[in-house]
Amino acid sequence: MHSSVSTSGLALVAWLLVTAGHAAAQTAESPVDLFERTIRPLLLDRCIECHGPTKQEHQVRLDRRSDVLSGSASDIPLIVPGQPGKSRLWQVLQHAEDDIRMPSSGKLDQPALDAVQSWILQGAPWPETADLEADATARLQRWRQHWAFQPVRVPDLSTQPPNIPTIDWLIDRQLQPHGLQRSPAAPAAVITRRLAYAITGLPPELTDLAAARNAEQTGTLSAWLSDYTERLLAQPQYGERWGRYWLDVARYADTKGYVFTENREYADAWRYREWVIRSLNNDQPFDQFIHQQLAADRLPGADDPAQLAAMGFLTLGRRFLNNTHDIIDDRIDLVTRGLMGVTVSCARCHDHKYDPISQADYYSLYGVFASSEEPGGEPSPLRLVDRPQPVEPVIFVRGSPGNRGPAVPRRFPVALSAPDAPAWQTGSGRLELAQAITSPANPLTARVAVNRIWMHLFGQGLVQTPGDFGVRTEKPQHAELLDWLSAEFMASGWSRKTLLRTILRSETWRQSSDRRPDAEPADPENRLLARMNRQRLDFEAQRDSVLAASGQLDRTVGGPSADLASDPAVTRRAVYARIDRQNLPGLFRTFDLASPDAHAPRRYQTTIPQQALFYLNNTFVLNQSSEIARITAAAGDDRIAAVFAQVLRRTPTAAELADCRSFLQTIAELQQQAGQGGWQLGWGSLPENALSVSSFQPLTVVREGRLQGGDQLPDPQLGWVFLSRNGGHPGNDLQHCAIRRWTADNDCRVLLHGVVTHDSDQGDGVRMKVLASDGRLLAETIAANGTQTVAAAGIQLQAGQFVDFVVDCRTNSSHDSFRSKIVVTQAVDGQPVRIWNSEQDFREAPTPRQDPWAQLAQTLLLTNEFSFID
Amino acid sequence: MSAAIPIPFVRPDQSPIVVGRRGMLARCGMGFGGLALADLLQQTQAGEPLNPMTPRQPHFPSRVKHVIHLFMNGGPSHVDTFDYKPELQRRGGEKIASGNLATERPTGALYPSPWRFRPCGESGLMISDLFRKTSAHADKLCVIRSMHADVPNHEPSLMLMNCGDARLVRPSMGSWLTWGLGTDNQNLPGFVAMCPGGYPIQESQNWQAGFLPGIFQGTYVDTNHTELEKLIENVRNDRISNTEQTQQLRLLRLLNQQHLEQRPGDAQLESRIQSFELAFRMQTDAADAFDVSREPKHIREMYGEGVQARQILIARRLVERGVRFVQVWHGQGQPWDNHDDIEVNHARLARQCDQAIAALLTDLDQRGLLDETLVIWGGEFGRTPTVELPTKGANAGKINGRDHNHWGFTMWLAGGGVRGGYAHGATDEFGFKAVEKPVHVHDLHATLLKLIGFDHEKFTFRYAGRDFRLTDVHVKVVEELIA
The missing domain is CATH 2.60.120.380 (Jelly Rolls)
Structure with missing residues (x-):
């Protein structure tokens, strides 16, 4: 329905050329009089209710010269003085079959239409003087003042006392005006557990917990924790944990989604995951990490299949029935929102509603991806390469590929570029895109990356919308901290492990998560961080922890994807789950896994009975519980303690022992009865x-x-x-x-x-x-x-x-x-x-009963203690 | 809501809950009867309800609490069912002078309906004999004869009808509604999509949550199954008896309580404690809801035999129990897609569901549920009034079927707040294109939302820096459909 607009628009222009002189000649009064006597009342009568000071439907405002002349709808200027055919306002007044019809209350009568046409033809004079260009510049200036677009600035640290780490000092400075202080440090065992999960997504070993307690008593806890942090960072499980976080960003899946009846499997999708995990474990600088994912084919080592697999970042999205435009849209969204927190994909059909992203910016990036292709086959099916002849993009008016507007260069979004930044010249421009994203002049990438890492460690980001740093996102409470961390991050050579070390050794991260009633009136959401946030384990950490408790966890690093829903259970870490984006297993939805359909800035966190049903009844949980019973069977009188050690990694209290004994006895009696x-x-x-x-x-x-x-x-x-x-x-x-x-x-x-x-x-x-x-x-x-x-x-x-x-x-x-x-x-x-x-109850063979000890182990797996990190 | 009805958790003398011990919260001791709404409304630090299914109010008051969408997937022919075209009957075999509109495949001459239409009810709505039993409810039906969509292909049209966008990943209508309203029964899923034998085409995307939390996605049920564990995941436990599970929950509560005492006032922890009790009840309630054999004989007979009867009866049992949105698909793939042999196939398909649809309307009415349940009938588009011509590899070339038609088709609404006995708009003289008061799928969505109590322009979700909504721009609510 959109495709015929351009032809009818052209026809209209041709018609106008013929009739223009005639229309002008007909008008005896001066154009300004025409405006005052006819146009202004017309606008007031028929338009202003929806497009005036109180309402601006579709962001169109018709009561002020500046808005009318600088405004656009569907990316066509509202008014092009002298050219009604190119003026969106004039187009919609025509009530064409295939276009929007304005006013919606009914078509203007012919004299009114004639007047509008005549007014536009005469340059659309409007007796309030306004400089259109100045207006546009002012708007860009306003945008440019948005905090997230400012250069990363190291805060003034001159008054920071030497013995207080910068993170803690900056946090304290925000707490002090409220008369608040940080909470005391959490107990050694709590910090140890936190560290283990934060870095590897797995529970701590019993020996480490014991060592931590011992260090606490001997006053050597700080040194021990530093050493423990290093040990954890050196484990390959670090890359698995943080790799999965990145797969959320990358909307990773093993399949293409719905593509009719063709094969939906991506060959070798898992090799992208492999590359991500290895990159993290090698602490590959984050800027290189981005370069390879966008343009591994243009970098040294372009013949190495393992390096080319990095481009699975771009190529493993949904295939939208193989619609090229949608595939490119998905990649633009991934790169801009996922890496920089700006939402460019909404400029596909019109300029961004709020942010300084124009439709031209969208099609500049469109040109980059349209100039890239997937050759398939060796050396890697995941790679992109540049087309021999790059595509010179044009704007698709209203997003419709049949409706070609002006040509645009392939380049970075204008508002994020230096004023004189040249268009990209090398091949598709993908490598230049990657370099622009990680340019020190681009403040967004480091901030977005740092914020995301902070979010994973604290449970909430410094910026609450990790995928949107646009103008509607308020400056965060801890903007200085975000900048300091971002500056440190870049100065460290974009080392993610270094950033982790910095945060994990802060007292802010190590403080207690107990509630702080004194701080809640001023800070109900704990933005000021007067305490740590208690966090629930995500799906992967929960499942891995169940397997760790049963001793069944397969710690093999790397390899193809595995079906986690299979029975007998896959005992690999959940990061290796096969993700079928079209038919995501119910289990994944139940436990809030990131949707693989688009970049997922953060996971939802829901508490629903289906999660409890899984823990109560799923074969996986029942089998792992039986396994815990089996491996603790030899513990004799200490078996309850052994089950506690296995699952909760601590000894039971006297009250718990009594409750558990009573439970075991009751179950045994019930089973006997x-x-x-x-x-x-x-x-x-x-x-x-x-x-x-x-x-x-x-x-x-x-x-x-x-x-x-x-x-x-x-x-x-x-x-x-x-x-x-x-x-x-x-x-x-x-x-x-x-x-x-x-x-x-x-x-x-x-x-x-x-x-x-x-x-x-x-x-x-x-x-x-x-x-x-x-x-x-x-x-x-x-x-x-x-x-x-x-x-x-x-x-x-x-x-x-x-x-x-x-x-x-x-x-x-x-x-x-x-x-x-x-x-x-x-x-x-x-x-x-x-x-x-x-x-429903029919079974070919009687199912074995779950033994009382297995039921005890299962009950411990169900506890809040197991699922939450203090 | 169901949580307010005092239903004992288990036998009182075997309650897994010990009141008072070590400061146990009193409300736990009362099981679900004591579970106050305030608890369900507990919020996380980010201000989101911990239980996203907590019932919520729409923008303005509405009687409609539930939706049953009877999805005739594949595209039922409107000119053979609810859109009577005398000119088509009269001029069979003629070519349309102005030529046929473009549809998926070439079509030929006008192909009259093999079925007789009769005026029905006091309203005199013309309905064909294909839906003879449903036609007894003519005065309850609000028939939209001027529906139109964008393209004559199944995939985009299904996406448009369900999610308001033909291609991109967007939440489905049921997901939007459960997100907006929560659900009244915490022991059952809020949004159930039933389809016997497997998925329709485009599969689970038809009930996807899109960018909403995954829990708002429709719970898919293959109604060819009768075994409960194949209907609801993890709802049964073969190895632990219910009584033993009661003991597990009791121990769990003791352990969690000791944990909570050291971490007082943490809503996340309390909410998770409650979720186990909800789950325990779900086991019984789901078994009950999906078991139509628990219906009296006269009700089962009213719905009839076969899987359509069973799933439509299940739909009633679900809305009766507070489920928000139930989608009933006719079958796996695209059953109504009769490019060939439309006379035989449409007759068979209508026979499978007509009686049950009529029974559903009667049954809802008799239970006083029709007022609060919005029933939607229709496919993703209609079919051409012209006969489909042979296309190699695409049809059997029998020249006795109809092609897809997005230019004009019919859907009907019944129940919750709609204007009964009313036909809205019209297609052209043959039934090809909506010409009078055309209603786009977006307009239908806006109108459905209005019926349910939402202003479609304000019913938005912020995602990727933009406020998304089910409807598109340039959309109108069709006020005439509303009683």
């Missing part, structure tokens, strides 16, 4: 008029979804008797009935409901009797070529008592296949609290 609670499927004898089954025998052989007596069906002894998920078949006589037995595992009152269907129109059907184990006949029915129900309400049972649902063949066992479903509902005060359903 219940024993056979729930369903058992078997056969037995129920003679006519008998009120209890004699000789109940379980059916144990599984064949094609049936539980039967032996390998063959019919069985030589038992005949046709079998049971399946949704039905079965009785044996040949009343001594071989098919029986579903449901046993109560506690004293309860239940409602029984059963449906039995005999489908065949031959034979005499089947009979279902429902008998309680104390000899009560609860219900009875005969189904013959039809469906019957049995029901009984308010049945009181004691733990261990059971109900038999007995199906027999009546007098004739031919054509006796039946379908059945039984629902047992346990209710309290008429409200269902538990439900057993013979179809």
